[in-house]
Amino acid sequence: MLLILAKAATKQAYKLSIVKVAEDLPKLVRRHAMSLENLSPSRRRFLSSALGTSIGLTALSSGQEPESNPQPTALKRAPHVYKFQIGDAEAWSISDAYFPLREGLGLMWPEEKRPEMDALLQEEGRRKEDAVPLYVNILVVRTDKETVIFDAGFGGKENERMGWLTSGLALAGISPESITAAFLSHSHSDHLNGFAREGKPAFPNAEIHLLQSEIDFWRSPEPDFSETKRNRKNLPNMIKTVRNHFDMLEEVLTPHKQETTTLLGGLVTIEPAPGHTTGHACFRIRSGGEEFLHLMDLAHHDLLMFADPNWTIAFDHHPKQSVETRKVFWSEAAAKKTRCYGFHLPFPGIGTIIETGPGYRWAAEPWRW
Template sequence: MLTSPPPQSSRRQFLTTSVAAALATATLPHPVFSGEPIVAPAASSPPPIRNAFAYRFAIGEIEAWSISDANLALKEGLGLMEPAADRPAMQADLMARGERTDVLPLYVNILVAKLGHEIAIFDAGFGAGKNPESGWLKTSLAAIGIAPEKVTHAFLSHAHGDHINGFVTGNQPTFPNAALHCLRDELDFWRSPEPDFSRSLRAKGPLPGMIKSNRAKFDILQPNLQLHRDGDALLGGAVTFVPGRGHTAGHALFRLRSGKESLLHFMDAA
Protein backbone atom coordinates (compact mmCIF):
# COMPACT_ATOMS: atom_id res chain seq x y z
CA MET A 1 0.00 0.00 0.00
CA LEU A 2 1.37 3.39 -0.92
CA THR A 3 1.90 5.97 1.80
CA SER A 4 1.77 8.91 -0.59
CA PRO A 5 0.19 9.48 -4.00
CA PRO A 6 2.17 8.45 -7.08
CA PRO A 7 3.92 11.29 -8.89
CA GLN A 8 2.66 10.64 -12.40
CA SER A 9 -1.08 10.81 -11.77
CA SER A 10 -3.00 12.97 -14.24
CA ARG A 11 -6.09 15.08 -13.58
CA ARG A 12 -8.99 12.78 -12.72
CA GLN A 13 -12.57 13.51 -13.56
CA PHE A 14 -15.82 11.76 -12.78
CA LEU A 15 -17.70 10.59 -15.87
CA THR A 16 -20.74 12.65 -15.11
CA THR A 17 -22.53 15.52 -16.73
CA SER A 18 -23.53 17.07 -13.44
CA VAL A 19 -20.29 17.43 -11.46
CA ALA A 20 -19.60 20.88 -12.85
CA ALA A 21 -23.09 22.01 -11.98
CA ALA A 22 -22.80 20.58 -8.50
CA LEU A 23 -19.54 22.44 -7.92
CA ALA A 24 -20.75 25.66 -9.50
CA THR A 25 -23.95 25.83 -7.49
CA ALA A 26 -22.55 24.84 -4.09
CA THR A 27 -23.80 27.46 -1.63
CA LEU A 28 -22.56 26.41 1.78
CA PRO A 29 -19.96 28.85 3.15
CA HIS A 30 -17.94 26.37 5.20
CA PRO A 31 -14.49 25.79 3.63
CA VAL A 32 -15.00 22.04 3.62
CA PHE A 33 -17.19 22.63 0.56
CA SER A 34 -14.79 24.95 -1.23
CA GLY A 35 -13.73 22.43 -3.86
CA GLU A 36 -10.05 22.62 -2.98
CA PRO A 37 -7.73 19.67 -3.69
CA ILE A 38 -6.24 17.87 -0.71
CA VAL A 39 -3.38 15.42 -0.62
CA ALA A 40 -2.24 12.57 1.58
CA PRO A 41 0.03 13.42 4.54
CA ALA A 42 3.59 13.98 3.43
CA ALA A 43 6.13 11.22 4.03
CA SER A 44 9.84 11.85 4.41
CA SER A 45 11.33 12.96 1.08
CA PRO A 46 8.06 12.53 -0.81
CA PRO A 47 7.96 12.51 -4.60
CA PRO A 48 6.50 15.65 -6.19
CA ILE A 49 2.73 15.69 -6.37
CA ARG A 50 1.43 17.35 -9.52
CA ASN A 51 -2.30 16.75 -9.14
CA ALA A 52 -4.93 16.23 -6.49
CA PHE A 53 -5.04 12.78 -4.87
CA ALA A 54 -8.40 13.56 -3.30
CA TYR A 55 -10.79 16.29 -4.42
CA ARG A 56 -13.46 17.66 -2.12
CA PHE A 57 -16.72 19.19 -3.28
CA ALA A 58 -20.39 19.48 -2.33
CA ILE A 59 -23.75 18.28 -3.57
CA GLY A 60 -26.10 20.53 -1.65
CA GLU A 61 -25.64 19.50 1.99
CA ILE A 62 -23.69 16.37 1.03
CA GLU A 63 -19.94 16.52 1.63
CA ALA A 64 -18.24 14.54 -1.13
CA TRP A 65 -14.80 13.49 -2.33
CA SER A 66 -13.37 11.99 -5.47
CA ILE A 67 -10.44 9.85 -4.33
CA SER A 68 -7.88 8.00 -6.43
CA ASP A 69 -7.45 4.23 -6.53
CA ALA A 70 -5.35 3.70 -9.66
CA ASN A 71 -3.51 5.28 -12.56
CA LEU A 72 -2.84 2.67 -15.22
CA ALA A 73 -1.70 2.59 -18.83
CA LEU A 74 -3.18 -0.49 -20.50
CA LYS A 75 -0.86 -1.82 -23.18
CA GLU A 76 -3.77 -3.11 -25.27
CA GLY A 77 -4.65 0.51 -26.01
CA LEU A 78 -7.87 1.38 -27.79
CA GLY A 79 -8.13 -2.22 -28.97
CA LEU A 80 -10.00 -2.80 -25.71
CA MET A 81 -12.71 -0.33 -26.63
CA GLU A 82 -15.92 -1.12 -28.47
CA PRO A 83 -17.44 -0.46 -30.91
CA ALA A 84 -14.37 -0.51 -33.10
CA ALA A 85 -15.89 2.09 -35.42
CA ASP A 86 -15.65 4.65 -32.62
CA ARG A 87 -11.93 4.17 -32.00
CA PRO A 88 -10.76 6.99 -34.32
CA ALA A 89 -12.99 9.42 -32.42
CA MET A 90 -11.66 8.07 -29.13
CA GLN A 91 -8.09 8.55 -30.33
CA ALA A 92 -8.83 12.12 -31.39
CA ASP A 93 -10.34 12.84 -27.98
CA LEU A 94 -7.29 11.45 -26.18
CA MET A 95 -5.00 13.56 -28.33
CA ALA A 96 -7.07 16.68 -27.65
CA ARG A 97 -6.67 16.04 -23.92
CA GLY A 98 -2.92 15.55 -24.16
CA GLU A 99 -3.16 11.86 -23.29
CA ARG A 100 -1.07 9.04 -24.72
CA THR A 101 -2.60 7.07 -27.59
CA ASP A 102 -0.17 4.13 -27.69
CA VAL A 103 -1.72 2.85 -24.47
CA LEU A 104 -5.13 3.26 -22.88
CA PRO A 105 -5.01 5.55 -19.82
CA LEU A 106 -7.21 4.31 -17.00
CA TYR A 107 -7.81 6.57 -14.03
CA VAL A 108 -9.85 4.91 -11.31
CA ASN A 109 -11.68 7.30 -9.00
CA ILE A 110 -14.00 6.45 -6.13
CA LEU A 111 -16.83 8.61 -4.86
CA VAL A 112 -17.14 9.04 -1.09
CA ALA A 113 -20.05 10.94 0.42
CA LYS A 114 -20.87 12.07 3.94
CA LEU A 115 -24.58 12.49 4.59
CA GLY A 116 -25.10 13.59 8.18
CA HIS A 117 -23.79 10.75 10.33
CA GLU A 118 -23.64 8.33 7.41
CA ILE A 119 -20.56 7.75 5.25
CA ALA A 120 -21.07 6.08 1.87
CA ILE A 121 -18.59 4.76 -0.66
CA PHE A 122 -19.41 3.95 -4.27
CA ASP A 123 -17.33 1.01 -5.55
CA ALA A 124 -13.97 0.12 -4.04
CA GLY A 125 -11.45 -0.18 -6.84
CA PHE A 126 -8.88 -2.87 -7.47
CA GLY A 127 -7.97 -3.75 -3.89
CA ALA A 128 -4.42 -3.97 -2.60
CA GLY A 129 -2.04 -6.01 -4.75
CA LYS A 130 1.45 -6.13 -6.18
CA ASN A 131 0.94 -3.32 -8.69
CA PRO A 132 2.02 -0.02 -7.09
CA GLU A 133 -0.12 1.87 -9.60
CA SER A 134 -3.39 0.60 -8.13
CA GLY A 135 -5.03 -0.29 -4.83
CA TRP A 136 -4.74 3.14 -3.20
CA LEU A 137 -8.19 3.11 -1.61
CA LYS A 138 -7.15 2.91 2.04
CA THR A 139 -4.41 5.50 1.55
CA SER A 140 -6.92 7.82 -0.11
CA LEU A 141 -9.47 7.33 2.66
CA ALA A 142 -6.78 8.10 5.25
CA ALA A 143 -5.99 11.30 3.35
CA ILE A 144 -9.54 12.53 3.97
CA GLY A 145 -9.64 11.27 7.55
CA ILE A 146 -11.98 8.30 7.12
CA ALA A 147 -11.21 4.90 8.64
CA PRO A 148 -12.75 1.83 6.93
CA GLU A 149 -14.79 0.94 10.01
CA LYS A 150 -16.47 4.36 9.88
CA VAL A 151 -18.06 3.65 6.48
CA THR A 152 -21.72 2.79 7.00
CA HIS A 153 -22.94 2.22 3.43
CA ALA A 154 -21.16 0.73 0.42
CA PHE A 155 -22.63 0.73 -3.09
CA LEU A 156 -21.53 -1.67 -5.84
CA SER A 157 -22.19 -0.60 -9.42
CA HIS A 158 -21.19 -3.96 -10.90
CA ALA A 159 -18.94 -6.91 -10.14
CA HIS A 160 -15.86 -6.34 -12.26
CA GLY A 161 -12.53 -6.56 -10.49
CA ASP A 162 -11.74 -2.84 -10.57
CA HIS A 163 -15.01 -2.16 -8.74
CA ILE A 164 -15.60 -5.09 -6.37
CA ASN A 165 -12.12 -6.29 -5.37
CA GLY A 166 -11.49 -3.47 -2.91
CA PHE A 167 -14.53 -4.47 -0.87
CA VAL A 168 -12.60 -7.53 0.38
CA THR A 169 -9.29 -7.47 2.27
CA GLY A 170 -7.70 -10.67 3.54
CA ASN A 171 -10.91 -12.67 3.06
CA GLN A 172 -12.81 -10.19 5.22
CA PRO A 173 -15.04 -7.23 4.33
CA THR A 174 -12.93 -4.10 4.00
CA PHE A 175 -15.79 -2.09 5.52
CA PRO A 176 -17.04 -4.35 8.32
CA ASN A 177 -19.75 -1.97 9.53
CA ALA A 178 -21.15 -1.05 6.13
CA ALA A 179 -24.24 -2.42 4.44
CA LEU A 180 -23.29 -3.38 0.87
CA HIS A 181 -25.97 -2.37 -1.62
CA CYS A 182 -26.27 -3.76 -5.15
CA LEU A 183 -28.96 -4.66 -7.65
CA ARG A 184 -30.41 -8.15 -7.27
CA ASP A 185 -29.91 -8.75 -11.00
CA GLU A 186 -26.15 -8.34 -10.63
CA LEU A 187 -25.86 -10.87 -7.83
CA ASP A 188 -28.18 -13.31 -9.59
CA PHE A 189 -26.09 -13.15 -12.75
CA TRP A 190 -22.82 -14.11 -11.05
CA ARG A 191 -24.43 -16.80 -8.91
CA SER A 192 -26.32 -18.41 -11.78
CA PRO A 193 -25.11 -21.91 -12.77
CA GLU A 194 -23.90 -20.67 -16.17
CA PRO A 195 -23.54 -16.87 -16.41
CA ASP A 196 -24.41 -15.88 -19.97
CA PHE A 197 -21.58 -14.03 -21.73
CA SER A 198 -22.85 -14.80 -25.24
CA ARG A 199 -23.35 -11.10 -26.02
CA SER A 200 -20.06 -10.02 -24.48
CA LEU A 201 -16.97 -9.19 -26.52
CA ARG A 202 -14.77 -9.98 -23.52
CA ALA A 203 -12.08 -12.64 -24.07
CA LYS A 204 -13.54 -15.97 -22.97
CA GLY A 205 -10.36 -17.47 -21.50
CA PRO A 206 -10.36 -15.50 -18.20
CA LEU A 207 -14.11 -15.87 -17.60
CA PRO A 208 -14.05 -19.02 -15.39
CA GLY A 209 -11.52 -17.39 -13.06
CA MET A 210 -13.53 -14.16 -12.94
CA ILE A 211 -16.74 -16.02 -12.11
CA LYS A 212 -15.03 -18.02 -9.36
CA SER A 213 -13.43 -14.90 -7.88
CA ASN A 214 -16.67 -12.92 -7.85
CA ARG A 215 -18.65 -15.73 -6.27
CA ALA A 216 -16.05 -16.02 -3.52
CA LYS A 217 -16.22 -12.28 -2.84
CA PHE A 218 -20.00 -12.28 -2.72
CA ASP A 219 -19.83 -15.16 -0.24
CA ILE A 220 -17.51 -13.13 2.01
CA LEU A 221 -19.74 -10.08 1.70
CA GLN A 222 -23.01 -12.00 2.14
CA PRO A 223 -23.64 -10.88 5.76
CA ASN A 224 -23.46 -7.25 4.63
CA LEU A 225 -25.43 -7.59 1.38
CA GLN A 226 -28.67 -5.70 0.81
CA LEU A 227 -30.28 -6.28 -2.58
CA HIS A 228 -32.27 -3.70 -4.51
CA ARG A 229 -34.26 -3.02 -7.65
CA ASP A 230 -34.21 -0.13 -10.10
CA GLY A 231 -35.46 3.07 -8.52
CA ASP A 232 -34.87 2.07 -4.90
CA ALA A 233 -33.95 5.11 -2.79
CA LEU A 234 -31.85 5.02 0.37
CA LEU A 235 -30.62 7.38 3.05
CA GLY A 236 -33.78 9.42 3.12
CA GLY A 237 -33.93 9.63 -0.66
CA ALA A 238 -30.39 10.98 -0.96
CA VAL A 239 -29.20 8.01 -3.07
CA THR A 240 -31.28 6.35 -5.80
CA PHE A 241 -30.47 3.30 -7.93
CA VAL A 242 -30.61 4.13 -11.64
CA PRO A 243 -30.48 1.26 -14.19
CA GLY A 244 -27.36 1.15 -16.35
CA ARG A 245 -27.58 -2.31 -17.87
CA GLY A 246 -25.42 -3.31 -20.80
CA HIS A 247 -21.97 -3.36 -19.29
CA THR A 248 -23.22 -6.09 -16.95
CA ALA A 249 -26.64 -7.64 -16.31
CA GLY A 250 -27.22 -5.60 -13.16
CA HIS A 251 -25.10 -2.52 -13.77
CA ALA A 252 -26.25 0.34 -11.52
CA LEU A 253 -25.79 4.09 -11.66
CA PHE A 254 -26.45 6.28 -8.64
CA ARG A 255 -28.27 9.59 -8.35
CA LEU A 256 -27.26 11.66 -5.32
CA ARG A 257 -29.63 14.47 -4.31
CA SER A 258 -29.55 17.20 -1.71
CA GLY A 259 -31.84 20.20 -1.87
CA LYS A 260 -31.87 21.55 -5.43
CA GLU A 261 -28.61 19.86 -6.39
CA SER A 262 -27.97 16.38 -7.75
CA LEU A 263 -25.18 14.33 -9.25
CA LEU A 264 -25.53 11.26 -11.47
CA HIS A 265 -22.57 9.04 -10.66
CA PHE A 266 -21.89 6.44 -13.31
CA MET A 267 -19.01 4.06 -13.88
CA ASP A 268 -17.97 2.25 -17.07
CA ALA A 269 -20.72 3.90 -19.10
CA ALA A 270 -20.48 6.75 -21.57
Protein backbone atom coordinates (compact mmCIF):
# COMPACT_ATOMS: atom_id res chain seq x y z
CA MET A 1 0.00 0.00 0.00
CA LEU A 2 2.85 2.37 0.78
CA LEU A 3 4.23 1.69 -2.71
CA ILE A 4 0.84 2.37 -4.31
CA LEU A 5 0.55 5.74 -2.59
CA ALA A 6 4.13 6.68 -3.44
CA LYS A 7 3.60 5.81 -7.10
CA ALA A 8 0.32 7.72 -7.20
CA ALA A 9 1.94 10.81 -5.70
CA THR A 10 4.94 10.55 -8.07
CA LYS A 11 2.71 10.17 -11.11
CA GLN A 12 0.72 13.26 -10.16
CA ALA A 13 3.92 15.23 -9.53
CA TYR A 14 4.72 15.00 -13.23
CA LYS A 15 1.30 16.36 -14.17
CA LEU A 16 0.49 18.82 -11.43
CA SER A 17 2.19 21.65 -9.58
CA ILE A 18 3.63 21.09 -6.12
CA VAL A 19 0.52 22.80 -4.77
CA LYS A 20 -1.74 20.27 -6.42
CA VAL A 21 0.30 17.42 -4.96
CA ALA A 22 0.05 18.97 -1.53
CA GLU A 23 -3.70 19.30 -1.88
CA ASP A 24 -4.30 15.76 -3.20
CA LEU A 25 -2.01 13.72 -0.94
CA PRO A 26 -4.46 13.82 2.00
CA LYS A 27 -7.22 12.67 -0.39
CA LEU A 28 -5.09 9.71 -1.48
CA VAL A 29 -4.45 8.80 2.14
CA ARG A 30 -8.16 8.96 2.97
CA ARG A 31 -9.03 6.94 -0.14
CA HIS A 32 -6.90 4.07 1.14
CA ALA A 33 -7.62 4.57 4.86
CA MET A 34 -9.03 1.10 5.33
CA SER A 35 -5.76 -0.43 4.15
CA LEU A 36 -3.59 1.80 6.35
CA GLU A 37 -4.61 -0.16 9.42
CA ASN A 38 -2.55 -3.07 8.12
CA LEU A 39 0.65 -1.05 7.72
CA SER A 40 3.52 -1.35 10.14
CA PRO A 41 3.95 1.47 12.72
CA SER A 42 7.03 2.79 10.88
CA ARG A 43 5.14 3.08 7.60
CA ARG A 44 2.20 4.77 9.28
CA ARG A 45 4.62 7.30 10.79
CA PHE A 46 6.07 7.92 7.31
CA LEU A 47 2.62 8.68 5.89
CA SER A 48 1.77 10.94 8.84
CA SER A 49 4.94 12.91 8.16
CA ALA A 50 4.10 13.15 4.46
CA LEU A 51 0.61 14.38 5.29
CA GLY A 52 2.01 17.05 7.62
CA THR A 53 4.41 18.19 4.91
CA SER A 54 1.56 18.49 2.40
CA ILE A 55 -0.40 20.71 4.77
CA GLY A 56 2.63 22.96 5.22
CA LEU A 57 3.14 23.18 1.45
CA THR A 58 -0.49 24.14 0.94
CA ALA A 59 -0.16 26.94 3.49
CA LEU A 60 3.00 28.24 1.81
CA SER A 61 1.34 28.19 -1.62
CA SER A 62 -1.39 30.49 -0.34
CA GLY A 63 1.18 33.00 0.94
CA GLN A 64 0.66 32.04 4.60
CA GLU A 65 3.31 30.82 7.01
CA PRO A 66 2.30 27.71 8.97
CA GLU A 67 1.72 28.52 12.63
CA SER A 68 4.44 27.14 14.88
CA ASN A 69 2.22 27.59 17.95
CA PRO A 70 -1.44 27.80 16.89
CA GLN A 71 -3.84 29.27 19.44
CA PRO A 72 -7.20 27.59 20.18
CA THR A 73 -10.28 29.43 18.96
CA ALA A 74 -12.23 28.36 22.03
CA LEU A 75 -10.89 27.24 25.39
CA LYS A 76 -11.22 23.51 25.99
CA ARG A 77 -8.71 23.01 28.78
CA ALA A 78 -5.92 24.87 30.52
CA PRO A 79 -3.75 24.14 33.56
CA HIS A 80 -5.58 26.60 35.82
CA VAL A 81 -8.99 27.08 34.16
CA TYR A 82 -11.74 24.45 34.32
CA LYS A 83 -15.09 24.92 32.58
CA PHE A 84 -18.25 23.14 33.72
CA GLN A 85 -22.02 23.62 33.97
CA ILE A 86 -24.35 24.58 36.80
CA GLY A 87 -27.76 23.79 35.39
CA ASP A 88 -28.20 26.11 32.41
CA ALA A 89 -25.32 28.37 33.44
CA GLU A 90 -21.74 28.23 32.23
CA ALA A 91 -19.19 28.15 35.04
CA TRP A 92 -15.43 28.29 35.41
CA SER A 93 -13.13 27.38 38.26
CA ILE A 94 -10.00 29.52 37.96
CA SER A 95 -6.96 28.92 40.15
CA ASP A 96 -5.46 32.15 41.47
CA ALA A 97 -2.76 30.60 43.64
CA TYR A 98 -1.18 27.50 45.09
CA PHE A 99 1.57 27.30 47.67
CA PRO A 100 2.42 25.39 50.87
CA LEU A 101 1.83 26.88 54.30
CA ARG A 102 5.02 25.81 56.05
CA GLU A 103 3.50 25.85 59.52
CA GLY A 104 1.87 22.55 58.58
CA LEU A 105 -0.30 21.02 61.28
CA GLY A 106 0.88 23.82 63.56
CA LEU A 107 -1.96 25.79 61.95
CA MET A 108 -4.55 23.24 63.03
CA TRP A 109 -6.43 23.23 66.33
CA PRO A 110 -7.06 21.84 68.94
CA GLU A 111 -3.35 21.43 69.52
CA GLU A 112 -3.77 18.17 71.41
CA LYS A 113 -5.50 16.63 68.38
CA ARG A 114 -2.54 17.12 66.01
CA PRO A 115 -1.16 13.57 66.52
CA GLU A 116 -4.60 12.26 65.60
CA MET A 117 -4.66 14.49 62.52
CA ASP A 118 -1.23 13.24 61.48
CA ALA A 119 -2.30 9.62 61.97
CA LEU A 120 -5.35 10.21 59.80
CA LEU A 121 -3.22 11.66 57.02
CA GLN A 122 -0.96 8.60 57.14
CA GLU A 123 -3.95 6.26 57.21
CA GLU A 124 -5.33 7.90 54.08
CA GLY A 125 -2.05 7.39 52.26
CA ARG A 126 -0.97 11.01 52.32
CA ARG A 127 2.68 11.90 52.42
CA LYS A 128 3.72 13.18 55.81
CA GLU A 129 2.64 16.80 55.55
CA ASP A 130 5.17 19.32 56.79
CA ALA A 131 3.00 21.95 55.12
CA VAL A 132 -0.70 22.58 54.60
CA PRO A 133 -1.43 23.13 50.90
CA LEU A 134 -3.25 26.36 50.11
CA TYR A 135 -5.40 26.32 47.00
CA VAL A 136 -7.22 29.47 45.89
CA ASN A 137 -10.12 28.72 43.52
CA ILE A 138 -12.22 31.50 42.00
CA LEU A 139 -15.73 30.70 40.76
CA VAL A 140 -17.18 32.56 37.77
CA VAL A 141 -20.75 31.94 36.57
CA ARG A 142 -22.31 33.22 33.35
CA THR A 143 -25.95 33.22 32.24
CA ASP A 144 -27.63 35.02 29.35
CA LYS A 145 -28.02 38.07 31.63
CA GLU A 146 -25.19 38.00 34.17
CA THR A 147 -21.49 37.23 34.51
CA VAL A 148 -20.74 36.81 38.20
CA ILE A 149 -17.50 36.36 40.14
CA PHE A 150 -17.22 35.02 43.69
CA ASP A 151 -14.23 36.53 45.53
CA ALA A 152 -11.19 37.68 43.56
CA GLY A 153 -8.01 36.16 44.94
CA PHE A 154 -4.79 37.88 45.93
CA GLY A 155 -4.58 40.42 43.10
CA GLY A 156 -1.24 42.01 42.29
CA LYS A 157 1.18 40.99 39.58
CA GLU A 158 1.22 37.40 38.43
CA ASN A 159 4.09 35.27 39.71
CA GLU A 160 4.83 31.59 40.16
CA ARG A 161 2.76 31.37 43.36
CA MET A 162 -0.26 33.60 42.83
CA GLY A 163 -2.03 36.29 40.83
CA TRP A 164 -3.33 34.02 38.06
CA LEU A 165 -6.95 35.22 37.97
CA THR A 166 -6.50 37.86 35.25
CA SER A 167 -4.83 35.46 32.81
CA GLY A 168 -7.40 32.80 33.71
CA LEU A 169 -10.30 35.10 32.88
CA ALA A 170 -8.64 35.93 29.55
CA LEU A 171 -8.32 32.21 28.74
CA ALA A 172 -12.02 31.83 29.49
CA GLY A 173 -12.83 34.73 27.16
CA ILE A 174 -14.09 36.95 29.99
CA SER A 175 -13.01 40.59 30.24
CA PRO A 176 -13.03 42.47 33.57
CA GLU A 177 -15.56 44.90 32.08
CA SER A 178 -17.99 42.07 31.28
CA ILE A 179 -18.37 41.08 34.96
CA THR A 180 -21.83 42.36 35.96
CA ALA A 181 -21.92 41.34 39.63
CA ALA A 182 -19.49 40.23 42.31
CA PHE A 183 -19.76 38.60 45.73
CA LEU A 184 -17.30 38.87 48.62
CA SER A 185 -17.45 36.16 51.28
CA HIS A 186 -15.09 37.94 53.70
CA SER A 187 -12.17 40.32 53.70
CA HIS A 188 -9.00 38.26 54.06
CA SER A 189 -6.39 39.18 51.44
CA ASP A 190 -6.82 36.05 49.29
CA HIS A 191 -10.49 36.95 48.82
CA LEU A 192 -10.60 40.76 48.79
CA ASN A 193 -7.41 42.13 47.27
CA GLY A 194 -8.10 41.01 43.70
CA PHE A 195 -11.15 43.27 43.56
CA ALA A 196 -8.85 46.31 43.32
CA ARG A 197 -6.29 47.07 40.62
CA GLU A 198 -4.08 50.15 40.55
CA GLY A 199 -6.22 51.82 43.20
CA LYS A 200 -9.52 51.27 41.38
CA PRO A 201 -12.18 48.54 41.12
CA ALA A 202 -10.84 45.71 39.00
CA PHE A 203 -14.35 44.98 37.70
CA PRO A 204 -15.72 48.49 37.06
CA ASN A 205 -19.23 47.43 36.03
CA ALA A 206 -19.89 45.10 38.96
CA GLU A 207 -21.41 45.81 42.34
CA ILE A 208 -19.71 43.82 45.11
CA HIS A 209 -22.27 42.22 47.42
CA LEU A 210 -21.25 41.36 50.99
CA LEU A 211 -22.69 41.30 54.49
CA GLN A 212 -22.86 44.57 56.42
CA SER A 213 -21.45 42.82 59.49
CA GLU A 214 -18.20 42.15 57.61
CA ILE A 215 -17.75 45.85 56.90
CA ASP A 216 -18.72 46.78 60.47
CA PHE A 217 -16.11 44.44 61.94
CA TRP A 218 -13.17 45.87 59.98
CA ARG A 219 -14.35 49.47 60.32
CA SER A 220 -14.78 49.24 64.09
CA PRO A 221 -12.22 51.20 66.19
CA GLU A 222 -10.72 47.98 67.55
CA PRO A 223 -11.71 44.79 65.66
CA ASP A 224 -12.02 41.90 68.11
CA PHE A 225 -9.40 39.21 67.49
CA SER A 226 -9.42 37.90 71.05
CA GLU A 227 -10.40 34.34 70.01
CA THR A 228 -8.23 33.83 66.96
CA LYS A 229 -5.05 31.74 66.84
CA ARG A 230 -3.53 34.03 64.22
CA ASN A 231 -0.12 35.59 64.71
CA ARG A 232 -1.06 38.84 66.41
CA LYS A 233 1.99 40.64 65.05
CA ASN A 234 0.37 40.60 61.62
CA LEU A 235 -3.00 42.02 62.69
CA PRO A 236 -2.34 45.79 62.51
CA ASN A 237 -1.11 45.61 58.92
CA MET A 238 -3.97 43.27 57.95
CA ILE A 239 -6.58 45.68 59.34
CA LYS A 240 -4.96 48.60 57.53
CA THR A 241 -4.89 46.70 54.22
CA VAL A 242 -8.56 45.74 54.45
CA ARG A 243 -9.63 49.30 55.24
CA ASN A 244 -7.57 50.63 52.31
CA HIS A 245 -9.29 48.22 49.97
CA PHE A 246 -12.70 49.19 51.31
CA ASP A 247 -11.81 52.82 50.55
CA MET A 248 -10.79 51.95 46.98
CA LEU A 249 -13.97 49.93 46.45
CA GLU A 250 -16.40 52.22 48.28
CA GLU A 251 -18.35 53.17 45.17
CA VAL A 252 -19.12 49.54 44.24
CA LEU A 253 -19.64 47.95 47.68
CA THR A 254 -23.24 46.89 48.31
CA PRO A 255 -23.73 45.63 51.89
CA HIS A 256 -26.63 43.45 52.99
CA LYS A 257 -28.06 42.79 56.42
CA GLN A 258 -27.07 39.65 58.31
CA GLU A 259 -29.80 37.48 56.82
CA THR A 260 -30.31 35.17 53.85
CA THR A 261 -30.75 37.28 50.71
CA THR A 262 -31.49 36.16 47.16
CA LEU A 263 -30.33 38.32 44.24
CA LEU A 264 -30.01 38.40 40.44
CA GLY A 265 -33.42 36.92 39.77
CA GLY A 266 -32.85 33.93 42.03
CA LEU A 267 -29.42 33.04 40.64
CA VAL A 268 -27.46 33.72 43.87
CA THR A 269 -28.43 33.50 47.52
CA ILE A 270 -26.17 34.96 50.22
CA GLU A 271 -26.19 32.78 53.34
CA PRO A 272 -24.52 34.01 56.55
CA ALA A 273 -21.88 31.52 57.73
CA PRO A 274 -20.14 33.29 60.66
CA GLY A 275 -17.10 32.04 62.52
CA HIS A 276 -14.23 32.24 60.09
CA THR A 277 -14.95 35.98 60.23
CA THR A 278 -17.88 37.83 61.76
CA GLY A 279 -19.48 38.49 58.38
CA HIS A 280 -18.33 35.37 56.54
CA ALA A 281 -20.88 34.18 53.95
CA CYS A 282 -21.49 31.20 51.72
CA PHE A 283 -23.32 31.40 48.39
CA ARG A 284 -25.94 29.16 46.85
CA ILE A 285 -26.26 29.27 43.07
CA ARG A 286 -29.42 27.99 41.38
CA SER A 287 -29.84 27.44 37.65
CA GLY A 288 -31.90 25.06 35.52
CA GLY A 289 -33.16 23.15 38.53
CA GLU A 290 -29.66 22.58 39.94
CA GLU A 291 -28.38 23.84 43.28
CA PHE A 292 -24.67 24.53 43.77
CA LEU A 293 -23.25 25.53 47.16
CA HIS A 294 -20.08 27.62 47.46
CA LEU A 295 -18.51 26.67 50.81
CA MET A 296 -15.96 29.49 50.82
CA ASP A 297 -13.73 29.18 53.93
CA LEU A 298 -15.72 26.60 55.84
CA ALA A 299 -12.95 24.19 54.83
CA HIS A 300 -9.21 24.75 54.35
CA HIS A 301 -8.29 21.08 53.95
CA ASP A 302 -10.04 18.36 51.96
CA LEU A 303 -9.51 15.70 54.62
CA LEU A 304 -9.07 17.28 58.05
CA MET A 305 -11.97 19.74 57.98
CA PHE A 306 -14.39 16.96 57.00
CA ALA A 307 -13.18 14.00 59.02
CA ASP A 308 -13.83 15.97 62.21
CA PRO A 309 -15.74 19.26 61.87
CA ASN A 310 -14.50 20.22 65.36
CA TRP A 311 -11.00 20.76 63.99
CA THR A 312 -10.29 24.38 63.12
CA ILE A 313 -7.56 26.45 61.52
CA ALA A 314 -5.64 29.37 63.02
CA PHE A 315 -7.16 31.80 60.52
CA ASP A 316 -10.64 31.51 62.09
CA HIS A 317 -11.61 34.65 64.02
CA HIS A 318 -14.15 32.76 66.15
CA PRO A 319 -13.19 29.05 66.19
CA LYS A 320 -16.14 27.76 68.24
CA GLN A 321 -18.62 29.57 66.03
CA SER A 322 -16.90 28.27 62.88
CA VAL A 323 -17.36 24.70 64.17
CA GLU A 324 -21.06 25.25 64.80
CA THR A 325 -21.54 26.77 61.36
CA ARG A 326 -19.57 24.02 59.60
CA LYS A 327 -21.66 21.30 61.24
CA VAL A 328 -24.89 22.91 60.05
CA PHE A 329 -23.69 23.24 56.45
CA TRP A 330 -22.06 19.79 56.33
CA SER A 331 -25.16 18.07 57.70
CA GLU A 332 -27.51 19.74 55.23
CA ALA A 333 -25.25 19.33 52.20
CA ALA A 334 -24.68 15.64 52.95
CA ALA A 335 -28.38 14.97 53.48
CA LYS A 336 -29.36 16.73 50.25
CA LYS A 337 -26.33 15.42 48.29
CA THR A 338 -25.73 19.00 47.21
CA ARG A 339 -23.01 19.64 44.67
CA CYS A 340 -20.45 21.93 46.35
CA TYR A 341 -17.45 24.12 45.59
CA GLY A 342 -14.51 24.78 47.89
CA PHE A 343 -12.38 27.91 47.70
CA HIS A 344 -9.43 26.18 49.41
CA LEU A 345 -9.98 22.59 48.29
CA PRO A 346 -7.85 20.88 45.62
CA PHE A 347 -8.46 22.42 42.19
CA PRO A 348 -10.98 22.60 40.59
CA GLY A 349 -12.74 22.35 43.96
CA ILE A 350 -15.98 20.64 42.91
CA GLY A 351 -17.48 17.73 44.84
CA THR A 352 -20.00 16.50 47.37
CA ILE A 353 -19.96 15.96 51.13
CA ILE A 354 -20.64 12.41 52.34
CA GLU A 355 -21.50 11.51 55.91
CA THR A 356 -19.30 8.69 57.26
CA GLY A 357 -20.58 8.23 60.80
CA PRO A 358 -19.14 10.67 63.31
CA GLY A 359 -17.54 12.71 60.53
CA TYR A 360 -17.72 13.40 56.82
CA ARG A 361 -15.75 12.87 53.63
CA TRP A 362 -15.10 15.21 50.69
CA ALA A 363 -15.79 13.34 47.44
CA ALA A 364 -14.13 15.23 44.59
CA GLU A 365 -16.06 15.25 41.34
CA PRO A 366 -14.22 13.64 38.39
CA TRP A 367 -12.98 16.13 35.79
CA ARG A 368 -15.00 16.22 32.57
CA TRP A 369 -13.33 17.83 29.58
